[in-house]
Amino acid sequence: MSETENTKESEVAPEPEQDPNHDFIIEKMASGLDSDLFVDRSFGDNIVIEVHPGHIFEVISFIKDFHIYADFLDSITAVDLMTFKGPEKDRGTVPWKEIYPQKEEALPADENASTEEAAFAGPRLYMVVYHLFSFRMKSAIIIKSVMPEEKLEIKSIDSLYGNANWLEREVFEMFGIQFRDSRDLRRLMLPEDWKGYPLRKDYKEEASYRGMATTRPEPLTKLREASLRKGPEPEK
């Protein structure tokens, strides 16, 4: 491996600057929508906003039809935040309780947990991430929405974009997130009798599927053991 010759330690790339359209976009959204429907979480050169799952359709149709004209849906994806050791803001601890005192809480809080335990304790959260793009402004907007496992549903946006249906179907079959009012929420890639949601962090596949074993013994194990062993093969 010629890694030590002809190479040097890595230089640090310059910090990415803020997207020039960031201020315009946030200002237009604040003027058109209720200010408590979204929270600005932008960092680096990304424009990120966080929205409560109950208001996703309203926010996305605003971004699509007015001022910003984000008419291109790049992707819809989901993240299982069960074992995420990131900072609090990526775990969606937006104080929805204070913003919506009468409405249902997005995060039932666990007052007895200490701050260290709270990193892993507490409700199991899933984050749905929408990537939108606006050709007019040449900027991408990332919309995140965090929901607990008890209320794992969100309104579908397949009436707004043509490719939303397939993207949502993939998220549904991999994570189990229900998309309400979707025109067609079937499985996309997995067989019809597959059990479980594969991309979840605690997914364990069955031992066999339709009579076929899903794991096999490592083929090199016997060879490796034989080469390490000095004597003849032990009697079984």
Next chain:
Amino acid sequence: MMQTTNNESRGLGANLTNLEKYTIYDPVHDEMELNMGPQHPSTHGVIRLVLKMDGEIVTRVVPDVGYLHRSIEKIGESVTYRGFMPYTDRVDYLSAMHANAGWAMGVEKLAAIKIPERAEFIRVIVQEFNRIISHMIALGTFTMDVGAFTPFVYFLREREAINDLLESVCGARLTYNFIWIGGVSHDLPPNFKEKALEYLDHLDKALDEFNRLITFNKIFVKRLADVGVISREQAKHFGLVGPNLRGSGINWDLRKNKPYSVYPKIDFKVAVGKGYKGTMGDSFDRFYCRVLEMFESVKIIRQALQMIPEGDYKIKVSRKLKPPVGEVTSHVESSRGDMNYYIISDGTDKAYRVKIRTGSFNAMTTLEEISPGMFIADLVAYFASLDVVAPEIDR
């Protein structure tokens, strides 16, 4: 036989919406159901289309994908950043360099690594070569679907020479694992520049010959013009990218509009469809955009070979690279469009979530809307013009 999807048979026990109303295998009187099955010479990989037809006219297409699902996104959570690079080759094996570059650019942005300029130029050169050979396969199989078998073999012969060039660089002909995090894995061999320039001169003539034989051939034009027209708004509505988007008249190319790497220094034109032989946004436009892109790639490689500086070709990156907590989206203009890598890192040496959104996935969503009312031969031509590869859809 009517087969409804049933909650219990899915083993989910979840309450699913609209499922009871949605049935696939529900033949109506006088309607024929044809299975364009996973093994088919015209479906560009293992994709299954269930066609419901009235004679020769297709009334509905139900795609059934997932035959090539290898759970690459799940694997991304259990291997290191450097170890994931060969998996990205297999996401789109026809343009593996682009997939490698997308992953490398994403991780470099996360970890704030800056790579030397020679590595950037080498990346551009191999990526453009990869674009040429990917389009050769796309156009070759396109003509094969439409009925002309020879151009495919012509292109395979041209492709062999480029495969030899890329093999001299990295040792592999299809899945390269050449672009690494921090640069490229090996330097260009000493006589690469002469061989490449000599080959590019030959390629110009070969592409002209292809144009004379196929592109403006009357029969070919009649097969493709006005077939599968996608208007500008529809192209944006379905999230099409790459030559599919440009064929519908939208002048959007990541290398020009959101440039990355050293593309700002290189001068080239973007091929946009404008109804060359029919309506704007038909299959011929998409086909011709790919042909023009091959010419532009030749220009780019010539300029890059001239401008390439001396220097290091990679930067030392630890095998257990631990980028800081954060996330990044990295876009790369691959031969099939804009490939989007969304990487979330939680500070350990393995990614927390990897999402790869490929151009073919969005292109498949247009099938159900655009195809009703076409003849089945037109459907084959339209499907081939989208340049879909199965591993990109299923990953």
